[in-house]
Amino acid sequence: MIGPYLELVFIVLIIAGVALASFLSWRGGSANPVGTRTIERDMTSLSNRVGKIDTTLKALGEQAASKSSVDEVKIALENERKKIDVIYGKIDGITEDLVEMREASAKRSELTLREIGKLGAQTARTDARVDGMAAQIGLIYQVVVPKGMQ
Numbered sequence: 001m002i003g004p005y006l007e008l009v010f011i012v013l014i015i016a017g018v019a020l021a022s023f024l025s026w027r028g029g030s031a032n033p034v035g036t037r038t039i040e041r042d043m044t045s046l047s048n049r050v051g052k053i054d055t056t057l058k059a060l061g062e063q064a065a066s067k068s069s070v071d072e073v074k075i076a077l078e079n080e081r082k083k084i085d086v087i088y089g090k091i092d093g094i095t096e097d098l099v100e101m102r103e104a105s106a107k108r109s110e111l112t113l114r115e116i117g118k119l120g121a122q123t124a125r126t127d128a129r130v131d132g133m134a135a136q137i138g139l140i141y142q143v144v145v146p147k148g149m150q
Helices: 002-025 033-063 067-149
Strands: none
Touching: none
């Protein structure tokens, strides 16, 4: 019977010894007050730096374009490029039309100049005929008028 009580006494003594040793070794954090204060200052400084970095990251996040806004800008630029391509296509078409119109106008001008040249030659011939007829009529008058007066 003494065996279980003796074991119980030893267990109580061991627990009391550990509790006494723990109580005597505990100093309430005053084992290294200088080192603890340095760690506290370093932790405060580190906390401040982390806060500044967090603020900077938030500001950068607000300023940075999101992927969706970049995609929207890309789509808008692509649409504008397509519009510009359509405009350049129209300009090319107008340029081709102007070249065709210039060539047609040059041909018409050449034909008009040829016609004017033909009309000038024809007018000169007609003028020569009229001069010849006027001379003949003048001769006829010289013969007819004196005879008609007699």
